[in-house]
Amino acid sequence: MKTVPILNLKGGVAKTSTAVNLAAILAGDYKKRVLLVDADSQCNTTEFFGGDPAAGSLADVLRHEYDGGVYAASCIQASNFPGVDLLAGDDSLMDLDLTKAETGTAKAAVLRDMALLLAEEDRYDVCIVDCPPAFNAASAAALAASDEVIIPIKLDAFSLRGMTNLLRQLANARTINPALRLSGILPTMWYRSRRIQEAEETLRGSGLPVFPHIRRTDKVDEMTFDQEPLIVCNPRCAACVDYRRFIREWLNLGGGAAYV
Ligand SMILES: Nc1ncnc2c1ncn2[C@@H]1O[C@H](COP(=O)(O)OP(=O)(O)OP(=O)(O)O)[C@@H](O)[C@H]1O
Ligand SMILES: [Mg+2]
Numbered sequence: 001m002k003t004v005p006i007l008n009l010k011g012g013v014a015k016t017s018t019a020v021n022l023a024a025i026l027a028g029d030y031k032k033r034v035l036l037v038d039a040d041s042q043c044n045t046t047e048f049f050g051g052d053p054a055a056g057s058l059a060d061v062l063r064h065e066y067d068g069g070v071y072a073a074s075c076i077q078a079s080n081f082p083g084v085d086l087l088a089g090d091d092s093l094m095d096l097d098l099t100k101a102e103t104g105t106a107k108a109a110v111l112r113d114m115a116l117l118l119a120e121e122d123r124y125d126v127c128i129v130d131c132p133p134a135f136n137a138a139s140a141a142a143l144a145a146s147d148e149v150i151i152p153i154k155l156d157a158f159s160l161r162g163m164t165n166l167l168r169q170l171a172n173a174r175t176i177n178p179a180l181r182l183s184g185i186l187p188t189m190w191y192r193s194r195r196i197q198e199a200e201e202t203l204r205g206s207g208l209p210v211f212p213h214i215r216r217t218d219k220v221d222e223m224t225f226d227q228e229p230l231i232v233c234n235p236r237c238a239a240c241v242d243y244r245r246f247i248r249e250w251l252n253l254g255g256g257a258a259y260v
Contacts, residue, residue, distance in 0.1 A: 001119040003111075003127040004183070005039070005142040005149050009169055010162055011133035013154045014188035016044045017220050019130035021243045022150075023049075024229030027083030029244065030251070032125040035076065035118065037111065038089030039138035045130040046088040048227055050080035053090035061087070061110055062096050062137055069113030081229065085124070089138075096137040108137065108176065111145035135169075143173040148183040150250075155187050155199040155213075163206070183253070186246060187213035211249060214242040 006019045019036065026032040038045040039058055046053060053059075056075025064071045072087070079086045111129075118124055129142040143149075151166060153159050166185075174180050187200055190213035204210050215238035219230065226233045230240035 001035075001115060001122075001124045001127055002147050003115050003129065003142075003145045005129035005131050005139075005146050006152060007131045007139070007142075007149045007169070007173075008151050008153060008166065009133055009135060010154075010159060013159065014152045014214070014220075015133070016040070016048075016130050017223075017239075018150070018152050018186060018188065018214075018243075019045055019128050020048050021229050021231070021240070022247060023084045023128050024081055024231050025243055025247050026126055026128075027081065028229075028231050029247075031083065033123065034084045035087065035124045035127040036079065036084055037087040037127060037129040037142065039093070039129050039142050040089055040132035041091050041093035041138075042132070043089040043091065044224075046086065046090075048224070049084060049086055050227070051077060051086040051088040053088045055088065057088040057090040057093075058111075058138055058141075059090045059092045059096060061114075062093075062107070062141060064110075066107045066110065069110060069115070069117045072110055072114035073117050080227075089130075093132070093136070093138050108140045108144045111141040112177075115145045135172075140176060143176050143180065146173075146177060146180055148181040149173070150183055150186055150211075152186045152188045153203070154189050155196050155203070157199075160199055160202060163203075182209065183250065184209040184211045186211045189216040190214060190242075191216045211246045212242065214239055214246065 006015045023034045023036045027034045055077045061072040131139050217237050217239045219234040219237035
């Protein structure tokens with residue numbers, strides 16, 4: 001099982017949209033067995049897939065006595081999408097800070113140990129983690145468990161200037177998990193404009209691996225009302241076509257070969 005967080009400390013760059021559509025396409029098109037971990041206290045992913053935090057959440061897991069991931073694995077629930085299981089988020093994730101994660105009962109290694117346990121049992125092919133726009137106990141746990149990260153980015157001047165920050169984030173993440181690799185940067189909410197195209201060229205010229213972009217379409221907002229991933233509610237929309245293309249490329253890379 002490969003564990004892949006969708007990471008960017010910047011808010012609103014399509015982390016959740018990417019996580020839910022990636023999970024649905026991997027399960028729906030490729031019949032992969034997917035575990036989706038909601039590490040964000042906003043719980044968008046949990047709500048989207050009909051998860052119930054009361055059935056056990058990542059916050060419970062981070063507060064639980066350390067047991068090598070056994071309790072974490074027991075908190076996994078089925079989602080409303082065939083082939084996708086969930087480790088739910090809940091709003092108390094916000095209250096867990098890094099200090100507690102390291103020195104209290106919560107442990108940053110708990111997701112890594114859960115991942116090892118699940119890999120041994122061969123229960124899933126991929127574990128995707130929807131990260132919060134913050135570095136907290138949940139993101140630390142996600143990074144400790146990860147093989148590679150996918151970084152969605154919105155092509156605007158703020159985000160491009162934030163590239164240095166982004167790389168610093170990755171370097172910081174490697175202090176937790178030295179094996180961590182960047183599988184690629186995923187430009188999201190793309191639209192045809194000179195500025196956006198120039199920004200994309202700058203990014204592609206940076207030497208970092210960059211996936212094909214995801215076009216902007218209102219259908220992504222609409223998807224959140226329908227609570228159905230794009231392959232169900234709008235398979236022909238530009239963003240769905242692009243998510244499928246990005247995933248094809250990612251899988252062809254063996255889950256990310258152009259590592260940095
Ligand atoms: N390809 C797209 N086209 C148009 N709108 C999009 C696209 N992708 C995402 N959005 C919209 O952008 C907004 C932010 O997306 P999303 O919630 O996925 O970002 P996020 O990075 O998870 O945010 P947060 O940091 O708050 O967790 C949402 O309203 C979503 O519907
Ligand atoms: Mg989100």
